[in-house]
Amino acid sequence: GQSLEQPSEVTAVEGAIVQINCTYQTSGFYGLSWYQQHDGGAPTFLSYNALDGLEETGRFSSFLSRSDSYGYLLLQELQMKDSASYFCAVGRADKLIFGTGTRLQVFP
Amino acid sequence: DAGVIQSPRHEVTEMGQEVTLRCKPISGHDYLFWYRQTMMRGLELLIYFNNNVPIDDSGMPEDRFSAKMPNASFSTLKIQPSEPRDSAVYFCASTLRGTADTQYFGPGTRLTVL
Numbered sequence A: 001g002q003s004l005e006q007p008s009e010v011t012a013v014e015g016a017i018v019q020i021n022c023t024y025q026t027s028g029f030y031g032l033s034w035y036q037q038h039d040g041g042a043p044t045f046l047s048y049n050a051l052d053g054l055e056e057t058g059r060f061s062s063f064l065s066r067s068d069s070y071g072y073l074l075l076q077e078l079q080m081k082d083s084a085s086y087f088c089a090v091g092r093a094d095k096l097i098f099g100t101g102t103r104l105q106v107f108p
Numbered sequence B: 001d002a003g004v005i006q007s008p009r010h011e012v013t014e015m016g017q018e019v020t021l022r023c024k025p026i027s028g029h030d031y032l033f034w035y036r037q038t039m040m041r042g043l044e045l046l047i048y049f050n051n052n053v054p055i056d057d058s059g060m061p062e063d064r065f066s067a068k069m070p071n072a073s074f075s076t077l078k079i080q081p082s083e084p085r086d087s088a089v090y091f092c093a094s095t096l097r098g099t100a101d102t103q104y105f106g107p108g109t110r111l112t113v114l
Helices: none
Strands: A003-005 A009-013 A018-025 A032-037 A044-049 A053-057 A060-065 A070-075 A084-092 A095-098 A102-107 B005-007 B010-013 B019-024 B031-038 B042-050 B053-056 B065-071 B074-079 B088-095 B109-113
Touching (some): A009 A018, A032 A060, A044 A070, B019 B088, B042 B074, B053 B065
Parallel strands (some): A009 A102, B010 B109
Antiparallel strands (some): A003 A018, A032 A044, A032 A084, A060 A070
16 A cells, blocks of 8 residues: 655744654655645645655755655744645655645744 | 636535535646545545546545546536535645646635535
């Protein structure tokens, strides 16, 4: 089967760094994506890892290790507006399979 | 571009009624996806289309659900008859190519079946 596991909730304070992990049990996928969803909003694309290694986009970085079936999203210099749910997703056969989501709460 | 457009944004209906959700993908996007999101089950893919053709409907819960895409700029998801367990947020998303490309989500339709 295919499954992606994430921690259900993570808390941190403004200015801190937080890492959201994603472990998966699937094969033959194209890459690992991350999406952000604020309460009441729609998922929005954050980053994509086609290859192993680190991808950096501003304050956000994403990492993939296919050999370890593992990836993570790293958020630096946390801001209150980063409070949201974060989903990892693997691409397979033209579709995305989403993880369970991690709710990040940033405190002042 | 206005992004993916969904209507209605909110729908409240009674059990047994027919519900039709609508989606307009981003112009030029070849793929359209319908998702359902609930607290219990997370974000589930229901069905997706490529060039207006349904490719994978394995996520459609049961025969009460149907989806169509009569042209490149319009898709519908219909539930008939609706049941309280269908209450969820339904998202439509589109993308230019396959999964390696970014999926752009619409604002969603919050459906409540009483």
